[in-house]
Amino acid sequence: KIENSGIPQGSFLKRHRVPREDGQGFIGPDDFRCGQEITLYGRTYHITGCDRFTRWFYEENGIDVGEDEPMVVDNWQKSYKLQKTIERGGMPLTRSAVDAKNLAKFQIGAPPADKKFSQFLLNDRKVLRFRGYWDDTTPYGARIYLILHYYLADNSMEINEAHCRNSGRDAYPVFMKRG
Numbered sequence: 634k635i636e637n638s639g640i641p642q643g644s645f646l647k648r649h650r651v652p653r654e655d656g657q658g659f660i661g662p663d664d665f666r667c668g669q670e671i672t673l674y675g676r677t678y679h680i681t682g683c684d685r686f687t688r689w690f691y692e693e694n695g696i697d698v699g700e701d702e703p704m705v706v707d708n709w710q711k712s713y714k715l716q717k718t719i720e721r722g723g724m725p726l727t728r729s730a731v732d733a734k735n736l737a738k739f740q741i742g743a744p745p746a747d748k749k750f751s752q753f754l755l756n757d758r759k760v761l762r763f764r765g766y767w768d769d770t771t772p773y774g775a776r777i778y779l780i781l782h783y784y785l786a787d788n789s790m791e792i793n794e795a796h797c798r799n800s801g802r803d804a805y806p807v808f809m810k811r812g
Contacts, residue, residue: 764779
């Protein structure tokens with residue numbers, strides 16, 4: 634369903650045997666092919682692709698389903714998707730938009746926002762996780778596998794040791810505290 638499109642929406646077809654347009658029997662799996670059109674109750678649909686199971690099913694039964702076609706996207710759909718992504722906060726604001734918002738806040742009399750606080754609000758519970766190792770080449774040294782956590786909320790980081798089971802090392806994984 635497309636929100637506010639002006640097109641009647643809802644269930645058009647319920648689960649039942651659909652008669653063919655010419656009245657000779659019912660529509661079956663042989664009538665569906667990628668790149669072809671199918672007419673159901675006066676509405677014509679163009680089939681552009683299918684999923685892996687459908688493709689496997691057709692191949693097992695010796696039916697060629699055809700190749701997937703790219704979906705046609707018009708300019709309105711592109712702009713609508715971009716608008717919805719921006720509304721949900723999926724794209725960062727432009728520099729001029731941020732400056733305009735800050736100017737409007739200053740004109741209203743709002744106190745200036747603390748950058749660290751706003752960074753915390755935007756990135757709370759967002760953690761970048763990396764795996765690595767430290768190869769200690771000193772005598773009696775060993776290769777120690779590590780997990781690095783970088784916290785976007787406050788730009789801090791911690792390093793934990795990644796012990797395997799029964800490695801003989803203590804079960805205290807903190808190699809470097811967050812800070």
